[in-house]
Amino acid sequence: MLAAILYDLDGTIVNTDPLHYQVWHEMLQEYGIEIDEEFYKNHMSGRLNPQIVRDFMPEWSDEAVHQFSDRKEARFREVAGTLTPIAGLDDAIAWGTERGLKQGLVTNAPRANAEYMLEVLKLSTAFDQVAISAEVGIPKPDPAPYEYILKEFGITPGEALAFEDSPSGMRSAVAAGIKTVGIATTQEPSELYELGAVLVISDYTDSRLWELLGVPRS
Incomplete structure (x- = not known):
């Protein structure tokens, strides 16, 4: 039952995925990294932020990874108010x-x-x-x-x-x-x-x- x-x-x-993709796209561009929607769907959607950031920035410290992750989510919340x-x-x-x-x-x-x-x-x-x-x-x-x-x-x-x-x-x-x-x-x-x-x-x-x-x- x-x-x-x-x-x-x-x-x-x-x-939320279109907005998450938009924010990831903007922020990764700051580091010269380009992603498209297909890449996002296949490699990023549904995963934890630190895992994703580590894939792109394997040399970063744990602190840097978490700072970027937190900044990404703060930016997402700024644009998500009308969902x-x-x-x-x-x-x-x-x-x-x-x-x-x-x-x-x-x-x-x-x-x-x-x-x-x-x-x-x-x-x-x-x-x-x-x-x-x-x-x-x-x-x-x-x-x-x-x-x-x-x-x-x-x-x-x-x-x-x-x-x-x-x-x-x-x-x-x-x-x-x-x-x-x-x-x-x-x-x-x-x-x-x-x-x-x-x-x-x-x-x-x-x-x-x-x-x-x-x-x-x-």
């Missing part, structure tokens, strides 16, 4: 609330970003638990962030449903044994299916999602 719904943040409840939730998300969250389901956020984003985005989206009270990968200690694609929130909720993987958009997120949720729905904001549906999605949708208004939840819609 379903007891909890678990959401990723970036690309899953809000389509809105992915279509149908409010209905999905309301559906879970009405049925007394636990609802959690599981993200590789820094806590400052997660809290800021939830405030912007007016979702600050929507989730019973917010699991930050860096605080758990091991980021996605490891299953640890999802295993952590399952333990916090006191449920088994079979009692949860997850929503993810990135390869790292899909691998994390699927490896934790959770039935996972792909949100095709950053990746092709075929890739998400290959990674183990039970269903891939563009947003939460898709009638196939509601059929999966046992609520057929016309």
